[in-house]
Amino acid sequence: MNIALPSLGFAGIGLMGLPMCRRLLAAGYPLTVWNRSPEKCAELVAAGARLAESPAALCQGSDMLLLCLADTAVVREVVFGEQGIAQGGRSGQLLVDLSSLEPTATRDMAVELAALCGMAWLDAPVSGGTSGAEAGTLAIMVGGEVEDLARARPVLLTLGQRVTHMGGVGAGQVTKACNQMIVACNALVIAEVVALAERSGVQAGLIAEALAGGFADSKPLQILAPQMAESRFEPVKWHVRTLLKDLDTAVKFSREQGSATPLSGLAAQMMRLHGSQGNLQKDPATLVTLYRGKA
Template identity: 60%
Template structure:
């Protein structure tokens, strides 16, 4: 028996002795139950209509059409509603530092749908990034901080990070409780911990140090390796923001641990760069065509990303349009030496590589590609 009455647009249906459409075909009696539509009920219960009757066939066809229409309506609503919901749920990001790495990073974040506000010490770079991404261009750090949920830094060195955070018009003067800061710069671990503690105590702002490896190419393709320091909660909150830029995100420990890990990375890269310059110079002095070294050694134990990047440029003396700067690599090796002193750990190879690089920086080559190291050996 099937009875239906409608109240406030809701169909009330009483069913007696309906059979559930489960593999066991369990029979049960339902005294009364309220459903939004009869279609909802029909998907749960199969009433005792004669299976082969015309009425049953007609009703089954009608139910199938109603179900399809209902699904199509839901899909249509979802397609038109989702972008707004996603946009509204994304935090507003403020990005400070539009350089070799910061520019492609902002593009990746904008492509992922994040609303952006950008600021840079050199206004032209920030304006270029704003034009390319549709980001809002802030005229000051104060304006940026006051209008965003998450502050992101990608700055040249520790001194610049300190100035941006603690300066007269710095982040600390304008930040509010509940904001988050993600520092993508490669900075001194000890200073990072000090700044993070000050911001948390004075402003209620959490800090995640998230230095990156992979260079400009990695930033452009979204394939960076990002090593994070911070609480588990803060790193997990930062993860969705970092994902558009990264192939791998690793939580290394508390605040500062990401910076120590980046120093480890740069010790390997810096020592490799110095050794590659020696190797190319020795090959040339021995009468070997250095332009063929990559063909010969790629795929063997000596292969690495620095080897493939630097060897051809050193062999061709190609120092223009640098993808990274010698001064940056020297800065990282100097931090390695300082961290080694704090932790009573010997780093003789990193110290020597830093001196080789310092020699070239003293000659005015700090802004050039690290391939310039080959110039310290002349050419046969």
């Protein structure tokens, strides 16, 4: 007996949202999409998705709403703004936020949404980049009620290879902040390493290969070091501004919790410096230019 798949609404058709939606359509989920720039939805509409005129309209006929948006302010606007999800949502629907947001704000918004329309909230930020979104190999860290995750898990396993319940609402965002602290600090050190190798006459392009399998190895090393050594900065697969936003989120949250994050604080300042030089929309592989100087 065939079990009907839940109908999905998806807001945020960007670098990550587009490949996620491709996978959902390929898996047979009925899909309605919305994006602030509707032209970005054209490929998905051609593949069978329905286009909604507003976030509120996205709720019509959808059992579950998925968001993949830039930051906390954008999520708040899409959920609570004019013609937002809160205007069209109802009890029994589930909001699954795949974005990377501030944990405290996430908890506050979940309470507010439940009070306004009875919709439950899962924060389910992802890690793995555009390649992970395309391959369905993302790591997904989830905060929310166990029964809500049980409903969403089949959908999330279409997008990722691992779904981990971290605790109540907001716990997924705390875990993602920890993830981004490691990734951003790693990226900055990799940039230092490549620049040092270059200045020393070592073949920087072999660094990743030489260190593979050792304690210094990591996915960022294997991805970023070759790109940095070759000055291969396009196509842009993620953005400096995203790492900076997530570092700022981590440092802010650490202050709220009374926890020290000096290395992540320094990384945020280095990332801010790099972004101020016209690199916010560029790939983090460009971080190597911070250390190359004019020599």
